[in-house]
Amino acid sequence: MLKQGLIPLFLLAGTLAAPGWADEIRRITHPDGRVEYTNVGSAARGEKVAIGASGSAIYKYRKQDGVLTFTDVKPVGREFEIVKVECYACNPASPVNWNNTRLNLTAYAAAVENAARHHRVDPALIRAMIHAESAFNSTAVSKKGAQGLMQLMPATAAELGVTNALDVQQNIDGGVRYLANLLKTFEGDTRLAVAAYNAGPGAVRKYGGIPPYAETRVYVQRVAILRDRYHGAGVTF
Numbered sequence: 001m002l003k004q005g006l007i008p009l010f011l012l013a014g015t016l017a018a019p020g021w022a023d024e025i026r027r028i029t030h031p032d033g034r035v036e037y038t039n040v041g042s043a044a045r046g047e048k049v050a051i052g053a054s055g056s057a058i059y060k061y062r063k064q065d066g067v068l069t070f071t072d073v074k075p076v077g078r079e080f081e082i083v084k085v086e087c088y089a090c091n092p093a094s095p096v097n098w099n100n101t102r103l104n105l106t107a108y109a110a111a112v113e114n115a116a117r118h119h120r121v122d123p124a125l126i127r128a129m130i131h132a133e134s135a136f137n138s139t140a141v142s143k144k145g146a147q148g149l150m151q152l153m154p155a156t157a158a159e160l161g162v163t164n165a166l167d168v169q170q171n172i173d174g175g176v177r178y179l180a181n182l183l184k185t186f187e188g189d190t191r192l193a194v195a196a197y198n199a200g201p202g203a204v205r206k207y208g209g210i211p212p213y214a215e216t217r218v219y220v221q222r223v224a225i226l227r228d229r230y231h232g233a234g235v236t237f
Contacts, residue, residue, distance in 0.1 A: 089132035115176035128226035150175025
């Protein structure tokens with residue numbers, strides 16, 4: 001179930017990542033066309049919301065009578081929070097069809113190209129990683145504190161010299177630099193580098209390959225699908 005107290009506002013990062021709180025939200029469309037969002041009796045009502053899949057936010061607030069309410073229309077004149085979620089492509093139960101979900105071929109094009117050339121990393125892979133991590137939301141912040149397009153953790157950002165992880169240029173350059181280091185560490189094996197980006201290089205070494213974490217396994221698969229699709233769409237040097 002959802003936590004009841006208000007928390008600092010963060011922009012939505014992507015689709016739901018973990019069961020236990022936010023994945024109970026359901027969308028109910030009434031016969032008159034009115035749309036309602038709820039986590040009450042969600043197991044039997046409406047359809048589960050793939051939050052972030054369409055790029056829209058779900059707002060949580062309390063009405064004057066104290067009733068907890070969810071809506072995709074930003075509340076006016078009252079306190080609210082935007083439901084926070086995790087890595088866009090990390091939910092094993094994600095309803096997104098990664099073979100036909102819409103690609104983003106233009107956002108942050110200059111920053112992606114510059115980082116790709118500077119760090120010698122496939123631009124299609126970079127675009128796939130951004131898509132998987134944040135769905136191109138430059139202000140995304142996860143529950144664990146990962147920030148920006150490539151979801152840099154504060155400690156990693158500091159090691160990379162990134163002073164503002166929400167700055168597009170710094171975030172992309174830092175994330176690609178880190179990815180380039182992982183590719184070097186794992187001798188150019190993209191799947192292992194991507195797994196390490198998600199689970200950490202220590203986990204990849206420990207298991208001698210992609211760690212047996214459901215999140216990491218689906219993440220690696222989805223990044224590979226997206227990379228191939230971005231290649232097919234002409235994203236290259």
